Amino acid sequence: MEETVQRALVGINRGATGYARDGLDRVKVDVGATVALADAGLLERVLANLIDNALRYAPNSPVRVTAGRIGDRVLIAVADEGPGIPAGEQDRIFSPFQRLDDRNTGNGVGLGLSVARGFVEAMGGTVTVDDTPGGGLTVGIELAAPESANV
Structure with a gap:
């Protein structure tokens, strides 16, 4: 994961997501030695999109990327302390061509989260959206863990 x-x-720093990002120093990573069964390239694209969105939609917030193993699953979270999403809107952000409040925040047509969910599901995982305790948004990814805890 690291x-x-x-x-x-x-x-993100090179602008691969379409947005050259200032503020990468706001990203705090704590994934330890966690290993997930996933396509590294697809997971990289998913994480780049989620982190980029958190930096963009929560511009004054720290962004935390965490991962850990629970049983036979790996849980990855990208959390911010921004404005979050209104109740009932969580699933809508994964619809193609959809952006929160349809705000124009730069380049992009609203495919990122739809594609990210598709990538995660193609790897046998799931994506969830929850409120961050204290305010903000947490996007969770659940993937399979290797059979051996020593991997």
Whole structure:
């Protein structure tokens, strides 16, 4: 996970997501030695999109990327302390061509989260959206963990 998250951050810094991002120093990574069964390239794209969105929609907020193993699953979270999403709107943000409040925040047509969900589901995982305790948004990814805890 550590290498994949770092590659995602490098991609954001180089503008690979379409948005050259200032403020990468706001991203705090705590994934330890967690290993997930996933396509590293697809997971990198998903994380780059989620982190980029958090930086963009919560511009004055720290962004935390965490991961840990629970049983046979790996839980990854990208959390911010921004404005969050109104109740009932969580699933709508994953619809193609949809952006929160349809705000024009720069480039993009609102495909990122739809594609991210598709990538995660293609890897046998799920994506969820929850409120961050204290305010903000947390996007969770659940993927399979390797059979051996020593991997």
